[in-house]
Amino acid sequence: MEANQYIITVVGLGAGDLDQLPYGIYRTLKQAAHLYLRTQEHPVVAELAAENISYSSFDAIYEQHESFEDVYTDIVEKLFVSAEQQGAIVYAVPGHPLVAERTVQLLLEQGPDRGVRIEIGGGQSFIDPLFARLKIDPIEGFSLLDGTALKADQVSPGLHTIIAQVYDAFVASDVKLTLMEVLPDDFLVTVATAVGVAGQECVETVPLYELDRLDHFGNLSLVYVPPARDERISYRQFSYLKDIVAVLRSPEGCPWDREQTHQSIRKNLIEETYEVLETIDDEDPDAMCEELGDLLMQIMLHSQMASEDGYFTVDDVVATLNEKLIRRHPHVFGEKNANDSEEALANWQEIKAQEKAAKGIDTTVQSQLAGIPRDLPALMYAYKLQKKAAQVGFDWDDVADVYGKVEEEYRELREAAVEERAGELGDLLFAVVNLARFLKLDPEEALALTNNKFKQRFSYIEDKLREAGKSFEDTDLKEMDQWWEEAKQHGKRRG
Known part of the structure; x- marks a missing residue:
């Protein structure tokens, strides 16, 4: 038989009994030389059997597979084989063939490549x-x-x-x-x-x-x-959040929100980020949930402002992020491989370089230190500067040399004139950041730990003063230092 002369006619058994079945479909079922049913669990089928209409059903296939997709794939393959063997067959499904019928969609998708014409005979939808x-x-x-x-x-x-x-x-x-x-x-x-x-x-x-x-x-x-x-x-819907922010910025919205610009709330973005970091350090998931919402609000406000100016919407922000994540993870969404985090990072860096080239950025003349956000905290900025320089070999050979550099900068600070102290202190801090990098420590995180430790110990002194009915004016450094040492021991026991 020539290509496309094999025919599968698909009809729907409707949503009710035989009385509700269109006459044309009933006649197709009655005259079918080879009738196949996706399932015989349908009110029409018993009435067809009573009229001695023979059929084959695929109910048994449901027990042979663990997923519905595998069931549907198997049914479709059997239908194609039957059509190729018998020339023309009729396939009946519950409801309408084009409503919630995955097997029919698979037949329509694969029919042309199999040389089988799929004809849809209609039927009543259950809707x-x-x-x-x-x-x-x-x-x-x-x-x-x-x-x-x-x-x-x-x-x-x-x-x-x-x-x-x-x-x-x-x-x-x-x-x-x-x-x-x-x-x-x-x-x-x-x-x-x-x-x-x-x-x-x-x-x-x-x-x-x-x-x-x-x-x-x-x-x-x-x-x-x-x-x-x-x-x-409604509160759980992202679309509702977009509507709320748009209303806040509208003429009928909040006067404060309407007055804001990208620049006026710039600092808020930084503050909310640090508040999120605080909840992470405190290991407080409830507070983290709330603070992440506050951070998201800043993103929503900036996106709404940009939308009002005709630049982009928050949907563009999401689309850009999704596209970037897929593009930069070819080892997940593409054909590349990454067996560990280093290979994954190499893929990421390679794609970033390609993106810069596509934007006309000549990386061969670009500074090796480019790409670091200039508004990072100075400690973190120094850390990233040193990492970038180290990637091209500008680095110490041994940690002993770094210790030596820290000692050298410390001596120079002690000997510096008043007007030179700021620069020398910066040199010392920069050397300490280098030491942290060699020790595989994040200096920002290390200093944050010490800040928290200081707060806890100082709070211990305040508690002791309250217990004694004293204020800071009523004590001296010796007594406070004694409580400080107690706080250190208390912290060790608690740890």
């Missing part, structure tokens, strides 16, 4: 009787999702949501857990099975946490999630 039964107007907006592959980011709480392919309690359990990432546990959802089928219809509304406890799941089951109006749900 229509569900809309009628639940009195839903789809013009309000709805989404149709696959329960076997549901992801939280697919769920739009403001829309009517219909989840198909909820065959059994196992799928229902997965659906429940995914929905709980977006909705409260007690949110009311409806399970509708065999809608419009006399004697089989079952519609039940339950709290989300009870979804998988129902006993009437099957091939004709759907889960309906109504639009959510609860603020608890």
Whole structure:
């Protein structure tokens, strides 16, 4: 037989019984020389059997695979083989062939390469009787999702949501857990099975946490999630955050927010970053959650301002980040390999160099020290300067030389004239940063540890003064030094 003379005609069995089946589809089923069913678990099938219409079903395949995608792939392969052997076959699926039918999509995708023509014969979707039964107007907006592959980011709480392919309690359990990432546990959802089928219809509304406890799941089951109006749900939506920030900056919004510019809130971005770092050091996840929100607010404000000026939106920020992450991780999203962090970093650096070249930046004439943010804290800036210089060989050979340099700078500071002390102190600090690098320590983190240690010990002195009913005016350095030593011992015992 010539290419594309093999034919698979796909028809839908509808959402109800034989009385609801269009006559043209009924005739196709009755006249089919080779009829295949994705599943025989459908009200129409028993009535077809009563009329002595023969068929083959693929129900047994569901028990042979662990994933639905493997089941669908197997069914499609068997359909192609049957079509190539028999010339023309009819394949019947529940509902409409083009609504929530993965096997049909696979047939349409692969048919041309297999030399098989796929003809869609129509059918009634299960959506229509569900809309009628639940009195839903789809013009309000709805989404149709696959329960076997549901992801939280697919769920739009403001829309009517219909989840198909909820065959059994196992799928229902997965659906429940995914929905709980977006909705409260007690949110009311409806399970509708065999809608419009006399004697089989079952519609039940339950709290989300009870979804998988129902006993009437099957091939004709759907889960309906109504639009959510609860603020608890809106608060979790990124789109709601964008709306709030836009309102704050609008003429009807907050006078303070409207007055701000990129420059006026520049320092806020730095302050919020340090507040996040503080929660990390304190190992306080609740505080970290709140402070990360404050930091995100700064990003949202800058993005909103840029949007108002016509430069970019926060969606552009997200898109740019996503693109960069994928581009710079070819060992994850591409064909390159990275067996350890050093190879991954090498990939990253190579791609960064390519990006600079694409922007017209000649890295051969660019300073080796370029690329360090100039507003970094001086300690961190010094650390990065030294790392950059070390990459091209401008570095000490041995840590003993670094210790010697620290001692040299210390002597020069002690001997320096008053007007030279600032420069000499800077030289000493720079040498100490070098020592930290050789010891594989981050000087910023090391100093932060000491700052916290100082605060704790000084607080101990303050506590002792309060216990004694004294103030700093009532004590002297000797007494404070004694408490300081106590604080050191107290810290060791606690550690």
